Amino acid sequence: MSVFDLQLETDRLLLRPPRAEDLDAWADFSADEAAMRHLGGTMPRSVAWRSLATVVGAWHMQRFGFFFVFEKSTGAWVGRVGPWHPEGWPGTEVGWAIRRDHWGKGYAPEAARATMDWVFAQHPWQEVIHTIAPDNHGSKAVAAKLGSGLLRMGTLPAPYAGQVVEVWGQARAQWLAQEAAR
Template sequence: MSYPDVQLETERLILRLPRREDFEPYADFSGDEETMRHLGGVQPPPVAWRSLAGLVGSWQLLGFGMFSVIEKASGDWIGRVGPWQPFGWPGTEVGWSLRRASWGQGYGPEAAAATIDWAFDTLDWDQVIHTIDRANAGSKRVAEKLGSRFLRMGLLPAPFDGNPVEIWGQTRAQWQAARATRA
């Protein structure tokens, strides 16, 4: 499989493949205790490097992965959003996580909606899920804004095993029906 060259654009954001120059803001993001509270905990820079490399590797191995989210107005890296399905994952996920300074501005739903469209249209997925820590009220609000609903409790593979997560989601038909009513 070749490494794709994909870029999505929304009104305020550019979603592009992760790059080497994303490491410094990614390491800052990964080192922030509040940002990482529901994402497995703070990662020191060497672990953040491996995490970023895993995002790049997903694109190489699967042809999809999390996008780096770039704010158009500033050019800043503000997070990672997109399709995600590591080995042993409970389904075809579109996930999101943004740096704390970008919370509450609607960037999560904006970026996630673009990647859900892409996952259904390009990857031909039948369903998207979102794995959400039970205490993560902010991500549940994003899922609701996207039209997703709580489906079931589930478990993630190692190294996250042992911590149940809520699995939210919707089918392609549900997504398309909701999009049609908003158009």
């Protein structure tokens, strides 16, 4: 089975690796100043294409990458959530970015929970982190809902070189114990 056949489901969401036909939704998201505030800023469509190709390439190189998230009821593209660990990153991350018109619906923690279950079942990661800008209170709330806490301060590699982030997260054992208790 190809990784591109992979799908995760929650009660409300479908998660799958990105495809070429997702470019329009990704480019629209990438042009939204509020949504991209903590993700390096807006991107014109040509750069969004390159960004999409990077995510698809991560799936080929590492057998994981961001999932694109869709509402099951409408088929609407919600955002991207999932595992991320490019060269020089401060750890094995599960991150999220949700379209502004879907903020406040609980989609980020719902999709991140499914992704973290998948990561710990399929990969030998001993820790999952979430790199969060110090003023990104929404992402801190999502991390807290996942049971993650502030672990340390860190910096990101180029093209974000020197950007200070809060590194939230938790160990595999903590996640598995927490999920067993759910």
